[in-house]
Amino acid sequence: MKKASIYTLLFAGLFVFAIPCVRVYAQGNIHQQSTTYQWPDDPLVRAKLETWRDQKFGMIIHWGLYAVPGIIESWELCSEDWIGRDSTMAYEDYKKWYWGLNKQFNPVNFNPDQWAQAAKDAGMRYVVFTTKHHDGFNMFDTKQTDFKITNGPFANHPKANVAKYVFEAFRNQQMMIGAYFSKPDWHCEYYWWPRYATADRNVNYDIRKNQWRWNKYKEFTYNQIGELVNDYGKIDILWLDGGWVRPLETVNDEVRAWGAAIPAWSQDIDMPRIATMARKAQPGLLIVDRTVHGPYENYQTPEQSIPKQKLDHPWESCITLGYAWGYVPNDQYKSSAKVIHTLIEVVAKGGSLLLGVGPGTDGTFNAAQVERLKEVGAWLQSNGGAIYNTRTADYYYDTGSDTYFTTGKSNETFALVRLPEGKGIPTTVSWSGNIPRNGTRVKLLATGETVKWKKDGDKVVVTLPSSFLKKNKAYAALTFSFQK
Structure with a gap:
């Protein structure tokens, strides 16, 4: 087991949360907000976008292997200066240990109905669930790899295909459904080729010299997204994380300001092809290709921050209830008043609040999370008229x-x-x-x-x-x- 860590991410120039006595990382993994926005042309997408803008309040759920030791989600696999990791363990040994957690992840109390009820009680109207984070561990029964929740100690559970039951539970509460999907996959040999070291978050080989391998990765990504949009019922939002996986021509000063390494080659996964396929299966699907401004960033997603001024195009602040996205021991949750104050500011500035809540290793929200969400919902029950549909x-x-x-x-x-x-x-x-x-x-x-x-x-x-x-x-x- 690794020592648990709670992190706060800093974003200069925007309102952020911070608490004392927690490990503070650099902003290397924070997704900053694009400064330009392009309205979608598709009338079905425009209509769904307006429906989504009426909802105002949603829940994002990070849950995966990182819940077992209770550490920062996926990122300790990445070899970058800002990462906090046990310095006594060799990097390759650490990766083997982390990916080996799939043999321990057995959330026998997995209760998506509890999650959905807690969200409903909070006054939330939509959900975004992590079907796969950067570590490449799939929380759905993909056919593209065996590195998934349905291949391990949880495989025989009646709800082993986790994403399916999460989506069903939230649909039963009449919520819009969002599928979080990481464009980078650090477990996939077509992204992090075992032939080379993994220096940072990017693909670890020269795509220009290994086009076949990158094409295999593009097909792998296309097929996984195809499974999600074709086999998991109605999905309203495809929420794509990992904004460094993008066409080289879209890398601008905003991206360079992240401070992360930028390869000399394009990490283009062919979003037009993915979008065409996904919207054929899910007409009007909102696609949120985070920070890659253009036709596939249907709304912007400032992270752990709120813009200084109001914006009249669609956006969403992604902010945690505690101080970590996923489960970490002894996390400190924001007060219900703090969440309500944040929701008010976000909505008045034209956005929606996507509140991060991380289930524990066993698959449930703890009592403190449930209680805090109920307190927010009690306020919204009486005051939601000033929030929803505004x-x-x-x-x-x-x-x-x-x-x-x-x-x-x-x-x-x-x-x-x-x-x-x-x-x-x-x-x-x-x-x-x-x-x-x-x-x-x-x-x-x-x-x-x-x-x-x-x-x-x-x-x-x-x-x-x-x-x-x-x-x-x-x-x-x-x-x-x-x-x-």
Whole structure:
């Protein structure tokens, strides 16, 4: 077993989370946000994209071999300066040890219904599940390799084909389904050729001199994605990770700023061919080729961060509930108020929040994760009208009052006042900008009551009902609806 590690990733210029007393890695593995966006041409994709933009809140689940020792997902296999790994073990021995975890991974309590219920209770509307991370271990019954969950101690379990049952459980909760898939596969001999050392995250041979081998990898990738989109029911999102696997001509200053090595050859896996095949099986499928801006990045995915300003094209912040994507022992979970505050900021800026929750080795969420998600869901049950199905407001944030604004599809304005965590609820709240018209009713969404309000210079001052104050000693954020 390896020592467990929890990590926080830093992203300069964007809002990030950090906690003391955890191992902090460089940003070498963080996916930064593209600065350009291209709207899709396909009307079915455009329609599904608008449906997805209405959902606002989803869950991403990292679960694989890395859950057994409770370490940073896949990355300790990679030989790069920022990686933290036991320095007493030879690198080749480490890889053998890590890949040998497939003989130990036996999640006998695997309970996708619990996951889906926890997501439903949290008010989530979609899921993204890791069918394969960079380590190449498949959480579905692929026919392209034996390195998979259905070939090992879990093989005889009735739900051994994990991805199938995860997707079914979340579909049963009426959620949109996303399949995470890693474009790089460090276990595949056509990506990391055993003939050579594995210096970094990239393919470890010169593709220009070994075109046959790269073509084999392209076919391997195409066939695996083909299995997912043809054999696993309705899928709404193909969420492709590993943005360094891309055509060389798409490498720009954004990519160079990652600080990762960039080969002199193209790692082009032929996305047009993959997309055509995938959308034939799943019409309207959203494809998220992360950071590879263009026709196959249907929405952007800033990681562990929130953009500084609102964006009017589709995007999603991928942020963890704890401080690691997958399971690590003794992880520290963000408070429900912190998650709610983050959700409000993300949505007001035009995005969706994809919250990372990692199941344990046995295949279940722990009690603390479930409880935290329920707390978020309780707030959304009363205040979700200001979140779901909304779009940005022209004036989206009042700094002085920490109030964000969204716009409903009936042209109503929502004010979302974030309250300081750990303090009581004030008797009045106020904000500047987005002032209701004279005579307009202002409603407190939490109760549905019409509240008293008045103008005070360039501010609106709202008085909270005494009944609400008596019932609630603390509250993450107050939401109001009105016509401007």
